Amino acid sequence: MAAQRLYLDHAATTPMLPAAKAAMVDAMDRWANPSSPHADGRAARATLETARARIAEALGWRGHVIFTSGASEAIAIGLRRAKAGRVMTSPVEHDSVLRVTPGAKRLVVDADGMVSLDHARFVGDDGVIVAIQHVNNETGVIQPLDALERDGALLFADCAQSAGKLPLPEADMIAISAHKFGGPPGIGALLVRDLGFLHAGGGQEQGYRAGTENLPAILAMAAALEARTDWLPDAARLRARLDAGVEAAGGQVVARDAPRIPAIASYRMPGLSARAQLIQFDLAGISVSAGSACSSGSLKTSHVLHAMGWDEAAAGEVVRVSFGPQTDEADVDRFLGQWTAMAARAAR
Numbered sequence: 492m493a494a495q496r497l498y499l500d501h502a503a504t505t506p507m508l509p510a511a512k513a514a515m516v517d518a519m520d521r522w523a524n525p526s527s528p529h530a531d532g533r534a535a536r537a538t539l540e541t542a543r544a545r546i547a548e549a550l551g552w553r554g555h556v557i558f559t560s561g562a563s564e565a566i567a568i569g570l571r572r573a574k575a576g577r578v579m580t581s582p583v584e585h586d587s588v589l590r591v592t593p594g595a596k597r598l599v600v601d602a603d604g605m606v607s608l609d610h611a612r613f614v615g616d617d618g619v620i621v622a623i624q625h626v627n628n629e630t631g632v633i634q635p636l637d638a639l640e641r642d643g644a645l646l647f648a649d650c651a652q653s654a655g656k657l658p659l660p661e662a663d664m665i666a667i668s669a670h671k672f673g674g675p676p677g678i679g680a681l682l683v684r685d686l687g688f689l690h691a692g693g694g695q696e697q698g699y700r701a702g703t704e705n706l707p708a709i710l711a712m713a714a715a716l717e718a719r720t721d722w723l724p725d726a727a728r729l730r731a732r733l734d735a736g737v738e739a740a741g742g743q744v745v746a747r748d749a750p751r752i753p754a755i756a757s758y759r760m761p762g763l764s765a766r767a768q769l770i771q772f773d774l775a776g777i778s779v780s781a782g783s784a785c786s787s788g789s790l791k792t793s794h795v796l797h798a799m800g801w802d803e804a805a806a807g808e809v810v811r812v813s814f815g816p817q818t819d820e821a822d823v824d825r826f827l828g829q830w831t832a833m834a835a836r837a838a839r
Contacts, residue, residue, distance in 0.1 A: 504671070569681050624648070
């Protein structure tokens with residue numbers, strides 16, 4: 492019989508937690524439109540507002556919660572509607588940030604992808620919003636957002652990869668996505684310290700987002716955030732084992748010396764393209780992703796690695812491995828066995 496597949500692509504999406512599934516199924520059996528004026532609608536509205544409070548409590552958030560379809564929409568609302576004259580971002584942001592900030596000033600990052608604090612001081616008197624990802628989705632690098640000297644500028648933090656895992660940074664606006672922490676796809680939120688930071692637009696969500704709220708998904712997101720969150724120490728031990736095994740096999744750990752979330756790591760296998768690695772891992776029943784984005788059958792080298800100073804050839808040999816709550820030592824050893832064999836063939 493074929494071996495069971497090994498899923499190590501949790502940074503792309505994490506399978507729904509049982510508690511989230513149960514909450515969603517239950518809500519689907521009894522939900523109504525929260526904007527309807529009748530008793531069923533009022534009951535749905537009360538449930539929605541309770542879920543909003545539960546999510547804020549689980550995240551330790553003291554501001555407003557605007558529900559969206561995910562982090563990408565939260566980013567678009569926050570950065571396009573911010574009451575700010577200028578936008579600054581780092582060059583290692585997720586594509587969803589770069590797409591909505593084409594004219595923004597890009598900050599400097601070092602070889603580990605860390606925003607240089609020497610270049611991260613902002614004058615906010617003319618209305619500046621600074622967008623910096625809390626945890627990078629390719630490298631796992633954690634930016635020290637609480638150490639930034641903002642001088643009055645607004646801070647927008649993309650926390651898609653850190654929410655539900657790490658404490659939120661002290662930001663003015665934060666984007667989260669439920670399917671990154673065991674909730675369903677298609678639901679997320681924009682967390683806003685003060686609604687006065689935004690121009691309104693939309694008939695729902697306090698006037699800041701249009702569209703009927705997806706109450707079943709919102710309840711599932713709340714349940715996912717309230718579920719187990721103590722697995723990162725185990726992930727740190729597993730990631731250290733994986734780092735050491737990859738290096739022993741002649742591989743390179745991306746951003747090895749930077750602070751990284753234990754759930755995400757990227758590795759270079761010299762001599763073998765990311766495309767070839769993905770095919771071989773997939774044939775071996777292992778799901779990982781590239782450190783670059785596949786589009787229309789052609790491999791596009793990661794802009795994150797380019798910003799960190801990697802050349803085209805080296806960046807094209809990087810794959811990403813990401814853990815979930817159920818990942819264990821046997822999973823790491825299975826991946827390492829395949830990695831070691833592939834690296835040995837590539838070195839011949």
